[in-house]
Amino acid sequence: MTIFLTNCESILDINRQEDDCVSDNYLTVDSYLEQDENGYYIMNFLQGYVQTFTTLTCYTNTEYQKVFWYSNRQINIQFMNTDNWTDVVNHSSYTDDEGECHTVLGVWDVFVNDTVTVYSFLVDECNVEYSDSLKVIIR
Numbered sequence: 001m002t003i004f005l006t007n008c009e010s011i012l013d014i015n016r017q018e019d020d021c022v023s024d025n026y027l028t029v030d031s032y033l034e035q036d037e038n039g040y041y042i043m044n045f046l047q048g049y050v051q052t053f054t055t056l057t058c059y060t061n062t063e064y065q066k067v068f069w070y071s072n073r074q075i076n077i078q079f080m081n082t083d084n085w086t087d088v089v090n091h092s093s094y095t096d097d098e099g100e101c102h103t104v105l106g107v108w109d110v111f112v113n114d115t116v117t118v119y120s121f122l123v124d125e126c127n128v129e130y131s132d133s134l135k136v137i138i139r
Contacts, residue, residue, distance in 0.1 A: 021125065021126035021127075022126070023124050023125075023126035023128040024061075025060060025061055025062050025122075025124045025128070025130055026059075026060060026061060026130060027058060027059070027060050027067070027120060027121065027122055027130040027131060027132050028058065028059045028060075028132050029056060029057070029058050029059075029118065029120045029132040029133065029134050030056070030057050030058075030059065030134070031054065031055075031056050031057070031134060031136070032054075032055070032057075033054060033136065036137070039135075040115065040135045040136070040137050041134060041135065041136045041137070042136075042137050042139060043105070043107065043136050043137065043138050043139070044139050045107065045109060045111075045112050045138055045139065050108065050109075051106050051107065051108050052106070052107055053104055053105065053106045054104070054105050054136075055102050055103070055104055055105075056069075056089070056102065056103050056104075056105055056118060056120075056134070057100060057101070057102050058093075058095070058100070058101045058102075058103075058120050058132070059099060059100055060095055060099040060100075060101075060122065060130070061099050062095060062099055062122070062124060063095055063096065063097045063098070063099055064094060064095060064096075064097070065094065065095045065099075065101075065122050065124070066092055066093075066094055066122065067092065067093050067094065067095060067101045067103075067120055067121070067122045068091060068092050068120065068121050068122065069089045069090060069091055069092065069093070069103045069118065069119065069120050070087060070089065070091060070118075070119050071087055071088050071089050071105075071116055071117060071118045071119065072116065072117045072119075073087075073088050073107075073111060073114070073116045073117075074086055074087050074088065075088065075108055075110065075111075088105055088106055088107050088111070088116060089103050089104065089105050089106075089118055090103045090104050103118075103120075105118060105136065107138050111138045112138050112139065113138065113139070114137075114138055115135050115136065115137050115138070116135070116136045116138065117133055117134070117135050117136075118133060118134055118135075118136065119131065119132075119133045120132055120133065
């Protein structure tokens with residue numbers, strides 16, 4: 001038995017298409033929280049609550065693009081005698097038709113007097129990565 005496979009595009013054509021890809025995107029992350037003199041955002045923990053939340057926003061010039069989020073802080077939530085390390089931000093969101101997306105930062109009281117760094121990144125159709133971050137002081 002002989003199998004013969006063909007393709008309309010040669011390797012050279014595929015490489016040429018990638019080389020012709022133009023990437024002119026951007027990504028910035030922001031918050032409505034107040035900033036201090038160093039540009040750090042200030043989040044006041046709500047006493048008497050288990051967790052306090054805020055919304056973070058990213059701005060891009062790409063619509064319907066998956067954006068990834070992560071932070072430098074996690075909390076261990078024990079469940080059925082099992083460690084469950086949980087990040088303090090949701091890990092992904094999608095931009096809308098105007099290039100804006102959101103995630104939620106949720107912190108527990110153990111983070112009071114700590115600084116959380118939140119990172120955001122996307123990879124565009126040209127495989128170029130764009131990233132930004134911000135720092136939030138929990139008070």
